[in-house]
Amino acid sequence: MSHPYTKLPFHAFWRSGVAKADITRFKGLFRPKFPITDEMSFATAGSCFAQHIGRFLRMAGCDVLEAEQPPELMSKPLAHQFGYSLFSGRYGNIYTTRQMRQLLEDVATGFTDKRYVWSKGKQFVDAFRPTVEPEGLKSEDGVLLHRAYHLKRTSQMLKQADLFVFTLGLTETWVDAETGRAFPSCPGVAAGTFDADQHLFYNMPTADILADLGDIRRALKRFNPDMKLLLTVSPVPLTATAADDHVLSATTWSKSALRAAAGEFAREHDDVDYFPSFELVTSHATGGPWFDANLRGVREDAVERVMSIFFDSTGLAPMDEHTAPPEPTDSAAEEDAGSDTDLICDDLLLDAFAEPDT
Amino acid sequence: MSIPICLFGNSHIAALRTAHLEAPERWSELAPQMVGAHKTKLVQTEVIDGVLRPRTEDAKVAFAKLGGGAGIELDRFEAFVIVGCNSASSNLVRLHRDARFLGMASLKEVEDLAKMEPALLSRSAFETIAVEHMGRRLWTRFAVLLREHTDKPIYLCPQPHVSQDAVHSDDPNHVLLQNIAVSGDGRIMNNIHRLTLTELAKDANVTVLSQPKSTISRGIMTKREMSRGSIRLAATGRFEHDRTDYDHANATYGGLVLDQIQEAVLADVKQG
Numbered sequence: 001m002s003h004p005y006t007k008l009p010f011h012a013f014w015r016s017g018v019a020k021a022d023i024t025r026f027k028g029l030f031r032p033k034f035p036i037t038d039e040m041s042f043a044t045a046g047s048c049f050a051q052h053i054g055r056f057l058r059m060a061g062c063d064v065l066e067a068e069q070p071p072e073l074m075s076k077p078l079a080h081q082f083g084y085s086l087f088s089g090r091y092g093n094i095y096t097t098r099q100m101r102q103l104l105e106d107v108a109t110g111f112t113d114k115r116y117v118w119s120k121g122k123q124f125v126d127a128f129r130p131t132v133e134p135e136g137l138k139s140e141d142g143v144l145l146h147r148a149y150h151l152k153r154t155s156q157m158l159k160q161a162d163l164f165v166f167t168l169g170l171t172e173t174w175v176d177a178e179t180g181r182a183f184p185s186c187p188g189v190a191a192g193t194f195d196a197d198q199h200l201f202y203n204m205p206t207a208d209i210l211a212d213l214g215d216i217r218r219a220l221k222r223f224n225p226d227m228k229l230l231l232t233v234s235p236v237p238l239t240a241t242a243a244d245d246h247v248l249s250a251t252t253w254s255k256s257a258l259r260a261a262a263g264e265f266a267r268e269h270d271d272v273d274y275f276p277s278f279e280l281v282t283s284h285a286t287g288g289p290w291f292d293a294n295l296r297g298v299r300e301d302a303v304e305r306v307m308s309i310f311f312d313s314t315g316l317a318p319m320d321e322h323t324a325p326p327e328p329t330d331s332a333a334e335e336d337a338g339s340d341t342d343l344i345c346d347d348l349l350l351d352a353f354a355e356p357d358t
Numbered sequence: 359m360s361i362p363i364c365l366f367g368n369s370h371i372a373a374l375r376t377a378h379l380e381a382p383e384r385w386s387e388l389a390p391q392m393v394g395a396h397k398t399k400l401v402q403t404e405v406i407d408g409v410l411r412p413r414t415e416d417a418k419v420a421f422a423k424l425g426g427g428a429g430i431e432l433d434r435f436e437a438f439v440i441v442g443c444n445s446a447s448s449n450l451v452r453l454h455r456d457a458r459f460l461g462m463a464s465l466k467e468v469e470d471l472a473k474m475e476p477a478l479l480s481r482s483a484f485e486t487i488a489v490e491h492m493g494r495r496l497w498t499r500f501a502v503l504l505r506e507h508t509d510k511p512i513y514l515c516p517q518p519h520v521s522q523d524a525v526h527s528d529d530p531n532h533v534l535l536q537n538i539a540v541s542g543d544g545r546i547m548n549n550i551h552r553l554t555l556t557e558l559a560k561d562a563n564v565t566v567l568s569q570p571k572s573t574i575s576r577g578i579m580t581k582r583e584m585s586r587g588s589i590r591l592a593a594t595g596r597f598e599h600d601r602t603d604y605d606h607a608n609a610t611y612g613g614l615v616l617d618q619i620q621e622a623v624l625a626d627v628k629q630g
Contacts, residue, residue, distance in 0.1 A: 068477055071456035073491045082483050135482045142460055145471075146480065152472030348606060349394045352372035352379075353424045 023287045024305065026280070030313040033266075033273045034228055036163060038316055041065050043088040043161035045103075047095050047169025049234035049277070049298065051086045054165075056307040060316055064088060067157035068150065083132030088161070089154040092129035095170040096204060097212035097261075098182040103128070104219035107154045112144045116181070118192030126150075127183055130190040158223035166216070167277075168262060169234040171204040171254040172243060186242075201242050203254075209261035217265075217272065229272045231262040235281035237296050255282075277306045360389035361627055363437040363619070364430055366500065368396055370442025370517050373586075373612030375425075380609055385620050391435070394424035400443065400500045405507040408433050437511045437623045438504055440564070441615075443497035446517035446605075447551040447578060450488055451534035454547060459484045463542030488554040501562035511626045512564045515615050516555055517605075519548075521585030522575040524604040532604060535578060544577025551578075565626075567618045573611055584611035 011017040011028030021027065041063045044054040057064045070084040083090045094100050105111070106128075116127040123136025124143045129150075137143050158164075174186045177200050188194035204212075213231075220227045233255060241250035259278060266274040281290045281302050290302030311317065365371060375392045378385065395417065402417035403410050411429035412418040421427060432438075458465055458474075459481040465471065471478050479487075492498075497514060504512055522539075524532040538547050555566045575581045586606045 071453055071477060071479070071487060073453045073456070074483075074487045075490060078486060078490055082480075082486075133480050133482060135480075137480055137482070142480075145460060146478065149471050149478045152470075156472065346369075346396055348369045348372040348603075349396055349424055352375040353392075353394055 018285045023285070024308070025312060026286075026309055029279075030275055030309065032314055033270065036230070036314040036316065038062055040162040041160050042163050042165060043157060044165045044167075045087050045089065045091065045094050045100060046165075046167030046232070047093055047234045047236065049169070049232070049236055050165065050167035052298075052303045053167065053232070053277075053307070054087060056303070056310075057165075060307075060311060062316065065157045065160055067153040081134055083129065088157055090129070090132055090150055091154065092132050093169070093184055094166075095184060096173045096182060097168060097209050097216065098173060098175075098202075098204065099128075099184060100166060101212045101215045101219065102182060103154075104158075104216060107151050107158065108219065108222060110148060110151050112147045112151075114140055114144065117143045118187070120191035125191045127187075127192060128181075130185065130192070136191070155223070158220070158227075161220075161224060161227055163228050163230055164220055165230045165232070167232045167234050168209075168258040169236070170238065171209065171257050172238070172241060172250070173202050173204065174199050175202045176200075203243050204257070206257045206261045206264075209257060210265060213261060213265045213272075217269065227271075229269075231266060231272065231274045232276075233258045233262055233278040235278045235290075235298060239296070275310060277310075280306045280309065360387055361437070361623055362389045362391070362435045363439060363623055364432075364435045365390055365392045365439040365441055365619075366400055366443075367392070367394060367439075367441030367515075368400070368443050368496070369394070369606060370515075373518075373607045373609055374441060374515075374616055375612070376609040377612035377616055381613070384613065385616050387624060388616075388620050390616075391425065391430070393421065393426040393430060395420040395426070398496060401496060401503060403503070405432065405503070408507065410504075410507070432504075432508050432510075435510065436627050437513065438508065439513045439515060439619055440497050440501060440504075441515045442517040443500060444495040444517070445492075445497045445514060445555060447519050447547065448531045448535060448605075449492050449495070450547065450551060450554070451531050451538065453484065453487055453491065454538050454543065455534050457484060457487075458543075462546055466542075485550060485553065485557075488550055489557050492554050493558050498558050498561070501559070501564050505562040505564075511623070512562065513619060513622060514555060514559055514564050514566045515619065516551075516566065516569060518569055518584070518607040518611060519574065519578055519580045521582055521604040522579040523582045523585060523602075524579065527602070527604050529604075538578050539576040544579070546577070548574065548577050565622065567615070567622060570614045570618060573607075573614060580607055580611070584608060584614075 009028065017028060038061060042057055043065050044050050054064050065088045066085060067089040068084060070079040076085070079085045083092055091103055094103060117124050117140045118127045118130060120136040123138060124140050125133060125136045126143050126147050137146065173182045175182045177198050186194065187199050217229055220229060237251040238247055238254060241247045243250045255278065262274050266272045280286050281298055288302065290299050291297065292299055365374065371392055371394050378390060399417040399420045402412060402414040404413050409429040409431050412421040412426065455476065457477045457479045459479050461481065468474050501512060501514070520532055520535050525536055538544055552566070552568050559566050573581055573584045584607050586603045586608050
């Protein structure tokens with residue numbers, strides 16, 4: 001008997017594609033629609049999970065763009081604290097498609113507005129990236145100047161990007177009642193003041209996510225018409241929900257909406273693909289559980305597994321061929337220990353402490 | 359009666375020692391003992407029974423030759439001074455090379471900040487980097503070591519800025535320092551340097567005696583009349599070189615620093 005199922009490849013069947021599969025490789029799970037090579041320049045953005053993607057791409061020697069490079073003397077932990085080197089731009093976490101669409105529009109127009117400068121104690125922050133300056137800035141004008149700089153630098157970066165990797169994190173967001181602008185966190189949490197008349201809760205349905213993805217794709221093409229888009233969905237559950245629901249259900253709803261939209265959008269466009277990091281971490285069939293004790297954080301070995309499958313599937317150099325670049329040595333000890341002026345310094349001391357001629 | 363104080367320093371203590379040898383009566387209120395130790399030898403020490411002793415062979419040699427003897431009995435002194443010990447403003451030149459913040463003179467003429475080579479940082483980020491970078495220097499480590507064993511005042515006399523004659527130097531750090539001076543950012547970087555040292559000094563409750571303003575040129579360099587310039591061969595004749603020294607100050611400068619120390623010690627010790 002002949003029917004369509006007789007002609008399907010091994011990965012279309014649960015028994016061969018999952019139950020009996022080598023789950024360290026999951027052959028056939030990700031079959032890139034377009035080549036992803038180490039000659040490309042990558043840009044990353046999204047929720048917390050996107051930071052892992054950028055990190056591993058860098059470790060694999062890929063060119064991961066960075067709109068604002070931290071100074072040489074800035075240590076890595078300090079750089080991260082100030083929002084550097086987490087994503088390709090110093091935009092902080094971008095949790096929703098609404099935020100992403102909005103950022104790309106702002107990058108294109110250079111939009112700044114004093115309305116979106118929040119107070120943090122006696123200092124001020126950018127409402128759309130409230131955590132990149134831990135202490136805040138001294139003045140509202142300073143915030144706006146820094147925002148304008150950030151948008152310009154991000155624009156320069158996007159023009160160079162061949163592949164934009166966007167990790168969708170959340171559907172829940174808080175928006176400005178008047179303008180509809182979405183914030184990365186509820187006003188009053190990181191900074192600013194919550195006002196129930198001014199700030200509205202918005203839980204994005206799949207249709208709205210899809211519409212935003214369309215706008216995002218069009219916006220990216222304006223920077224580089226050949227840019228491709230790779231979507232992933234973050235497996236990290238919600239910290240909390242404002243959806244009047246249990247957080248477990250709210251998480252499933254959110255992730256389902258994001259996954260459905262990402263899948264549908266990738267299906268509709270040849271230059272958009274979807275990488276199943278969400279499935280690899282959350283599915284019962286992948287060798288987990290892959291979460292930390294708090295059941296939210298993704299374990300490092302899970303991230304390694306996910307990225308290993310990504311590199312394997314794309315043909316980028318295997319993980320074990322790359323080692324992390326050596327951390328810059330602490331030059332302080334070396335500078336204390338010796339310098340080009342050793343001869344002079346030794347001479348000076350000996351001279352100063354020499355016994356006087358009798 | 360003179361107040362006994364102990365000064366520890368790397369090569370930058372030479373200026374103070376030379377000044378004191380030339381005119382000890384100028385600082386008659388102080389009875390200074392000076393201990394020199396190059397490189398990291400000051401932290402190759404330990405305190406046992408109240409005596410700061412060299413721990414390694416290199417440190418023992420340095421202490422023996424350079425005023426420390428077998429060790430320093432800390433209780434004998436009413437105050438301590440750390441001189442130089444990698445507290446230089448030149449530690450921050452690469453930061454200025456790579457980054458600027460709003461309010462710096464060098465940004466006034468820049469039309470498009472997004473196109474400039476140094477990154478635009480917040481002042482907070484700039485200062486935090488400076489503090490973190492300079493927090494691992496020799497003087498901070500020695501100050502912590504001292505503070506664990508004394509509650510007497512500890513002062514830091516920072517390494518003087520590089521000589522204004524360093525315009526003739528091709529040393530990369532000197533070139534960057536010249537750029538700071540030329541760009542108009544000398545004064546603000548001097549401030550950043552001073553604030554950084556003050557912040558780091560809090561951990562060990564150290565008082566920073568900033569470089570005297572009268573010795574500074576263009577905000578971030580030392581006036582040539584205070585700098586060493588070419589130096590002669592050592593008395594031992596062990597070293598020969600023809601390098602010009604732009605990093606060390608002379609006895610004139612050393613005397614002004616001793617003036618600062620005397621003033622601070624008299625105020626603090628008398629109040630105590």
